[in-house]
Amino acid sequence: MANLFLASGQVLKALLESWGHPLPIFSQNPDCFCWQENSLGLFSIASSWDTIRRKKPKVPWAAFIWSNTITPRYQFNFWLMVRNRLPTQIPLLSYGRIDNAICAFYNSRPDSIDHLFFGCRFTSSLALFWVARCNLTWQNRSETNNLQWAMKFLSGSKFHQCIARFSFGTLCHMI
Numbered sequence: 001m002a003n004l005f006l007a008s009g010q011v012l013k014a015l016l017e018s019w020g021h022p023l024p025i026f027s028q029n030p031d032c033f034c035w036q037e038n039s040l041g042l043f044s045i046a047s048s049w050d051t052i053r054r055k056k057p058k059v060p061w062a063a064f065i066w067s068n069t070i071t072p073r074y075q076f077n078f079w080l081m082v083r084n085r086l087p088t089q090i091p092l093l094s095y096g097r098i099d100n101a102i103c104a105f106y107n108s109r110p111d112s113i114d115h116l117f118f119g120c121r122f123t124s125s126l127a128l129f130w131v132a133r134c135n136l137t138w139q140n141r142s143e144t145n146n147l148q149w150a151m152k153f154l155s156g157s158k159f160h161q162c163i164a165r166f167s168f169g170t171l172c173h174m175i
Contacts, residue, residue, distance in 0.1 A: 035047065060151065061082050061151060063155070064147075064150065064154070064155055064165070067165060070165060071166070071173075073173060074166075074170060074172070077169070077173045078169060078172065081147070088110075088111045088112055088115075088116055089110040089111040089112070103115065105120050105121070105123065106121055117143045117175060118140050118143075118146060119140075123175050124140050127140060130168070130171050134160075134167065136153060136164065137153075150168055154168055
């Protein structure tokens with residue numbers, strides 16, 4: 001029986017060595033845990049998150065959208081706009097969720113992100129009213145260009161920039 005145990009131990013050792021990882025050397029020191037994803041060997045939630053997430057390049061709009069001067073619900077709305085994920089009528093039509101679509105304000109064409117956010121005559125007039133009150137210059141273009149304009153003129157930590165950024169987020173959320 002002892003010979004069988006020794007033979008199976010040798011087989012197990014040979015199998016473990018064939019995996020390519022060196023076998024541990026046993027010592028009299030007590031065992032301890034070491035997190036290999038941290039240079040100090042210490043576990044943290046942040047280091048585990050960095051280990052499992054896919055890292056993508058930073059986007060230019062992140063600092064503008066995730067600013068603490070904008071309410072979280074407005075930030076989320078901006079994020080959906082930038083990612084082209086708002087459930088406007090155009091994607092809802094393509095998914096078969098709605099049968100027909102026309103602009104809710106002027107009964108013209110279906111709402112897309114570009115039309116809804118300042119392409120429509122009604123929302124464009126709201127934007128013009130807003131920029132007049134904030135003393136800003138505005139040239140209404142596509143949603144992408146409007147966001148680039150907002151990042152250029154509304155970014156910063158000055159009080160008037162923070163108020164304008166917050167009110168822009170409010171305007172887009174209300175629309």
